[in-house]
Amino acid sequence: MTHGLSVDGFDFDYGTYSVITKGQLTATTTLTKGHYPDVTEFKVVFIATGMRNTYDEEVRPYYSETSATITMTKPTDAGEHQYLVLGR
Amino acid sequence: MSYGIKSFGLDGYLNLHSDYSSIVYAGEMTKNAEPAQPTYAGEHAITITPQMKRGNYGQGWTIQYTIDLDVDYMIPFYRPAFDGQKIAIMDIINEGATWVVNLLYDGYSFQYPAVYAFAPLTELPSVQLNDYGIAVYDANSDIVFTDNMRPLKVDDTVLVQHDTTIRTTGKGSCGNDDSCHVDFNPDNPTTVTSNTANTKNKLYHIVPSAYGGLAFKNSWSGTLHCGVLGWGDRPVQWDYYSWSSFRGVVSHPRGASDHVTDYLGDFSGALHQYVQGDCGVSGLVGALIGIAGALLTGGLSLTMGSFIGGALGGFALAELTRPSQPSLKAYEEDETFDTANPVTMLITDGSYYGIPEHVDIDLIDLVTWEYEKTLNPWAGGNWTHWATYSILQNDGSYLPADSFIFYDSEMVAAGMGFNGTSVEVGSTIYFRGDLVSTSPTGTQYQWYYYKVGKI
Numbered sequence: 001m002t003h004g005l006s007v008d009g010f011d012f013d014y015g016t017y018s019v020i021t022k023g024q025l026t027a028t029t030t031l032t033k034g035h036y037p038d039v040t041e042f043k044v045v046f047i048a049t050g051m052r053n054t055y056d057e058e059v060r061p062y063y064s065e066t067s068a069t070i071t072m073t074k075p076t077d078a079g080e081h082q083y084l085v086l087g088r
Numbered sequence: 089m090s091y092g093i094k095s096f097g098l099d100g101y102l103n104l105h106s107d108y109s110s111i112v113y114a115g116e117m118t119k120n121a122e123p124a125q126p127t128y129a130g131e132h133a134i135t136i137t138p139q140m141k142r143g144n145y146g147q148g149w150t151i152q153y154t155i156d157l158d159v160d161y162m163i164p165f166y167r168p169a170f171d172g173q174k175i176a177i178m179d180i181i182n183e184g185a186t187w188v189v190n191l192l193y194d195g196y197s198f199q200y201p202a203v204y205a206f207a208p209l210t211e212l213p214s215v216q217l218n219d220y221g222i223a224v225y226d227a228n229s230d231i232v233f234t235d236n237m238r239p240l241k242v243d244d245t246v247l248v249q250h251d252t253t254i255r256t257t258g259k260g261s262c263g264n265d266d267s268c269h270v271d272f273n274p275d276n277p278t279t280v281t282s283n284t285a286n287t288k289n290k291l292y293h294i295v296p297s298a299y300g301g302l303a304f305k306n307s308w309s310g311t312l313h314c315g316v317l318g319w320g321d322r323p324v325q326w327d328y329y330s331w332s333s334f335r336g337v338v339s340h341p342r343g344a345s346d347h348v349t350d351y352l353g354d355f356s357g358a359l360h361q362y363v364q365g366d367c368g369v370s371g372l373v374g375a376l377i378g379i380a381g382a383l384l385t386g387g388l389s390l391t392m393g394s395f396i397g398g399a400l401g402g403f404a405l406a407e408l409t410r411p412s413q414p415s416l417k418a419y420e421e422d423e424t425f426d427t428a429n430p431v432t433m434l435i436t437d438g439s440y441y442g443i444p445e446h447v448d449i450d451l452i453d454l455v456t457w458e459y460e461k462t463l464n465p466w467a468g469g470n471w472t473h474w475a476t477y478s479i480l481q482n483d484g485s486y487l488p489a490d491s492f493i494f495y496d497s498e499m500v501a502a503g504m505g506f507n508g509t510s511v512e513v514g515s516t517i518y519f520r521g522d523l524v525s526t527s528p529t530g531t532q533y534q535w536y537y538y539k540v541g542k543i
Contacts, residue, residue, distance in 0.1 A: 016097070016104070016239045016242070017239075018104070018108035018109060018232075018239070019109045019110075019161075019210075022161055022208070038102050038105055040101050043245055043432055044432065045293070045432065045434070047161060047162070047180050048179060049180070049182055050181055051179045051181065054333075054425070057425050058426075059297065059425065060295070060429070062429035062431075084161055084163070086111070087108065088097075088101040088103060
């Protein structure tokens with residue numbers, strides 16, 4: 001291992017995501033990438049905090065990404081969700 | 089970052105930063121209730137056998153896992169129980185210090201996947217540190233890294249999106265028949281490719297968004313002549329209705345880097361009603377037709393609560409200690425929902441966290457073989473075997489015919505064909521074992537007696 005992180009003889013040389021930010025999802029949540037200069041790549045994980053109500057045609061939240069921002073959207077017919085923005 | 093520590097990997101990506109918490113393996117979730125395969129069991133219900141659930145309705149098993157973990161955020165990863173298993177995490181529920189995951193899978197009931205919980209290190213109520221090594225804290229004095237807990241190492245991320253069509257081919261048809269079932273099996277998988285190959289030890293996190301349903305309706309009303317001994321006509325009406333509700337699932341064939349999206353049923357139902365009036369009395373059908381007629385004209389939606397309550401008694405209340413809800417909406421017509429946006433799937437490997445290597449369950453290894461064929465049961469004997477027979481033809485050859493299974497002197501199954509090797513009866517699977525004896529040749533029927541096993 002030339003550089004990076006080695007733990008107990010195991011080299012973490014790729015893709016150990018950390019939690020950049022987290023919270024309860026509102027209608028629109030925007031993250032500005034420039035606030036996290038050490039992070040090259042972002043992923044968003046949504047955690048439904050209750051049972052899905054398919055009878056009401058519930059939909060999941062989704063996110064979109066540009067070079068500058070990540071926008072997380074909770075449609076009006078989406079249930080309650082948490083979000084975790086992971087980065088590396 | 090004005091102080092602290094950060095580390096980057098060989099790929100240039102950040103893998104440790106004292107401002108950001110690592111995500112760590114927090115333990116394996118445990119099965120909280122026996123797997124369930126719920127079907128509608130209300131008025132006019134037609135029996136759907138376990139074989140039909142899989143063969144006609146494309147239905148999987150719903151199961152629930154829990155873990156006592158006092159954190160506000162948790163990411164579940166699953167590991168398939170066998171190559172190509174279809175799986176969907178349906179719900180992730182936080183109940184205080186307990187997390188609940190409802191999951192849908194295919195295969196046999198006991199082939200449920202393993203589920204592992206990961207959580208931000210800062211969320212864990214207590215963290216054991218090594219007497220040596222490294223521990224990193226953030227500005228709030230929350231621990232964000234320790235060499236005693238390996239952080240989540242993601243091998244790849246993939247965007248997964250389900251097709252809007254569950255089944256492309258016809259379903260078949262049923263009429264005035266309370267034993268008929270059409271074919272709802274999904275047949276429209278799609279494939280997405282990642283950069284890492286699927287192995288026995290890969291773990292996957294994805295909560296597919298897509299769901300939907302397929303439905304079939306048929307009905308007829310009219311009059312039938314009462315015949316020479318009757319008088320006039322008899323009013324008649326029948327309704328047939330069946331459906332299967334589906335969730336989007338994903339499978340991960342080993343040895344390849346493909347991930348296959350598909351659908352798997354989580355709830356199905358079929359009902360049939362036939363009513364007729366008396367000869368010579370017209371206009372009676374409207375009063376006689378009850379539930380089935382109402383269902384077909386929208387009454388189902390309006391009475392969802394009471395209608396489904398009975399059907400789900402064993403599903404939501406008894407077998408699962410915490411409520412779960414099958415996809416109930418989409419069974420009045422063919423529909424899919426929430427297929428517009430892709431969902432991110434994370435892939436990691438259990439070996440990074442010391443999770444023991446996965447061993448597939450071979451069904452045959454679970455079987456205990458039995459064989460008894462002394463006196464026949466009607467003479468007080470005990471029969472436990474799998475018997476097949478063939479029939480003597482005019483040319484002296486034998487034509488393979490059919491088979492029976494006797495277990496503890498009860499005939500538990502028949503009609504598997506001459507070459508059948510397994511059959512499901514209720515929640516039991518019977519297997520044909522080694523050949524033990526045959527009947528003499530030259531008689532009308534040639535019998536073959538095999539060991540039989542069940543699980």
